[in-house]
Amino acid sequence: MAILFIDIETVPLHASYQELSDKEKSLWDYKAGFLIRDESTPEEIYQRAGIYAEFGKVIVISLGWLSGEGEEAELRVKTLANDDEKELLSELINILVKIDNTNTLLCGHNIKEFDVPFLCRRILINQLKLPDLLDVSSKKPWQTPYLDTLELWKFGDRKHYTKLDLLAHVFEIPSSKDDIDGSEVYKTYYEENDLNRIAIYCEKDVILTCQLYLRLNVKPLLSDEQIVRVDAAQ
Numbered sequence: 001m002a003i004l005f006i007d008i009e010t011v012p013l014h015a016s017y018q019e020l021s022d023k024e025k026s027l028w029d030y031k032a033g034f035l036i037r038d039e040s041t042p043e044e045i046y047q048r049a050g051i052y053a054e055f056g057k058v059i060v061i062s063l064g065w066l067s068g069e070g071e072e073a074e075l076r077v078k079t080l081a082n083d084d085e086k087e088l089l090s091e092l093i094n095i096l097v098k099i100d101n102t103n104t105l106l107c108g109h110n111i112k113e114f115d116v117p118f119l120c121r122r123i124l125i126n127q128l129k130l131p132d133l134l135d136v137s138s139k140k141p142w143q144t145p146y147l148d149t150l151e152l153w154k155f156g157d158r159k160h161y162t163k164l165d166l167l168a169h170v171f172e173i174p175s176s177k178d179d180i181d182g183s184e185v186y187k188t189y190y191e192e193n194d195l196n197r198i199a200i201y202c203e204k205d206v207i208l209t210c211q212l213y214l215r216l217n218v219k220p221l222l223s224d225e226q227i228v229r230v231d232a233a234q
Helices: 022-033 046-051 085-096 111-125 149-154 164-170 182-190 195-216
Strands: 002-012 056-067 074-081 104-108 146-148 227-229
Touching: 002 046, 002 111, 002 182, 002 195, 022 046, 046 056, 046 182, 056 085, 056 111, 056 195, 074 085, 074 195, 085 111, 104 111, 104 195, 111 146, 146 149, 149 164, 149 195, 164 195, 182 195
Parallel strands: 002 104, 074 227, 104 146
Antiparallel strands: 002 056, 056 074
């Protein structure tokens, strides 16, 4: 069974609350009403819109194919980044339709509750067809071809969320995530206009997730030489 690691980065559909239409403001205000826990306003928490598929979009998708075992293992990483979400999702779909979905497992950190649902919703909003690997609407929960490192770590405990960075620390996994973090993606995209920086951050998350998966399965970590970056065009 092949494993395809995946991670996405998302941002709000618009750079600011002021750019929303009157209808969009009304809809976000209603949604924000369930999110506000202090004296904040819907405008002040608009940056959080990026984690909701109805109000956000995908800007980066990083993929990592793990093959082989031990010293023969190799992770081939490809990262897609595009301001045009429909083009980005179309590129992902073209990759996924070529994959044998009967022999491939998707793996990510919190993939079941965030990455996959977000991708599926945005694919449909963009009027694209879901690839078989993501179309699990007719499958039972235990039939979905997904591995979730967060779920593996929980061991059935549903009470809390454990960050990827925290697990990397406790498992002593070397990490080169020393630049931005998830809370800075909005600013990096809309204020600094630096999509490439976000792509690098996303790629590091995919590699870190793979290393965590190996640790959770008591397998040796990959060396730098075992991680191969593939051009997006390949």
